[in-house]
Amino acid sequence: MPRKPGCYLPGVPARIVQRVNCRQAVFHVQEDYAACLQGLHQAFLKHGCRIHAYVLMTPQSRESISSALRFTGRYYVSYLNRLFGRRKRVLTPYPALSQYG
Helix, strand or coil, X not given: CCCCCCCCCCCCCCCCCCCCHHHCCCCCCHHHHHHHHHHHXXXXXXXXXXXXXXXXXXXXXXXXXXXXXXXXXXXXXXHHHHHHCXXXXXXXXXXXXXXXX
């Protein structure tokens, strides 16, 4: 079945995720990363697109990143709770933070 066309607005950045089937390994040696990036570069030059950022992730790094972001969120909430002297859940509104930077 063909993929549905995407909705892209000119001049607006888009987040694009390309995944493989069944979390199979895509990059086996260092040269695989270079070949993928070369193809990405050529495709975006050919079609007049700009790349602002990219990440090449393995299935294992994806799980590590998820754990790292979860830890970061908990750490930052603890920081905010100490800063404002509160013991609240994440979704409880905090006073305006603009005074802190």
